Amino acid sequence: MLQTVFMQDLTLVQQVSAWLLPVLLAITVHEVAHGWVARMFGDHTAEMMGRLSLNPLRHVDPIGTIVVPGLMLLMPGGFVFGWAKPVPVDWRNLRRPKQDMVWVAAAGPAVNLVMGLGWALVARLALGLPADSGMALPLLLMGVAGILINTVLAVLNMLPLPPLDGGRVLTGLLPTRYAIPFSRIEPYGFWILIFLLMTGSLGWLMRPMMNFVLGLMVSASGLRVWDFQRLLDALMS
Template sequence: MLDFSLPQKIAIWALPVLFAITVHEVAHGFVARRLGDRTAQMMGRLTLNPLKHIDPVGTVLVPLAMLLLPGGFLFGWAKPVPIGYNNLGNPKRDMAIVAAAGPLSNLLMAAGWALLLRLSVELLQPLPWAAQPLFFMAQAGIAINLILMILNLVPIPPLDGGRVLTGLLPARQAAALGAIEPYGLIIVLALLLSGVLWRILQPVIQLFNQLLLVMVGLGGSA
């Protein structure tokens, strides 16, 4: 991507980041409601209004700081949607399904942005004034959603991948993995800051990016 000024970066990334984080959380709450837990609905969190989901640090400060860092990648988080574990019909299994809903929503959004990227390419000649901003925003939308999807699938609780794995493991092993949760974010941040986790995740993100571009007929050229 070109070397944009900070205001340009914010204009390009703001909507993709807000949608990626907001829909991710709503997906958790929506699936939980389908499985018997109405906690998120009763607390007014089953809404696409980003103001209901914004975390001042994870949704604003961290993404903004990442935009200022050279060579970094953008990520963030929203306020977690509350889930009443005991309200679920089969808590252990259903919690894994609820957790998987977030990354799946990011994959679907990445596919949607890929379609918009294809549209922007088609509009580049007749409507360049509209196509160019859409092109860069669509690239940002694909990137942030793939980053959130793959990062959240890391099998360390409280990330979604950790909750999915907890739901799949036998009770004893699940309890052992769950004991990591209070330290999970510290572990993930340490791995990210060291560069180890990013070196593992980057090829996977690039693979999904190429697959999406091929899917919309861009052949990895965008």
């Protein structure tokens, strides 16, 4: 089946179809995980606002979920990322605000890792289907797309930069005398992230962990690394 994929150019419809479900799930389930863990620790804000739902329409940000990832996918070799409307968490309702926010923040990247593994198993299933099966190619492409987008979101969000999840995890782990000044970076965090992206530094910072996590995911998928890369090239060309 792989040779069949490599010998044909994917249409734009095939590319968009392969990315759509993995991107929507990766972004929306990430946000729901924050709200679900916050509820476990006493904050029901997200639940009361109807945000503990897997309905993507409740979480889609028109710019962050659709426009930005779509434009980046159309750029050759583009770096893919996006965001949803943040699930509201009121730290004052948490039983132990500083400690509990660590778990709330870490929930999003953790669920992305689980979903990435799930998509790896989808790709493995697709490889076992007959080459002429109508489901084999779509499942394989979605599996590859799901591995990448979930790995990117997990690694990106765990960078120790507020307001990313990794920044909030680090804030919760630092002693209060260090956590307070560190948290003051948050208003500038988005602009720092954009600067890192535009200068190419973001890819350099993420590459070691990306390679490690992708290696594990690709191994679970049953694909060889170079075949995975060729499939990615087909999806992003």
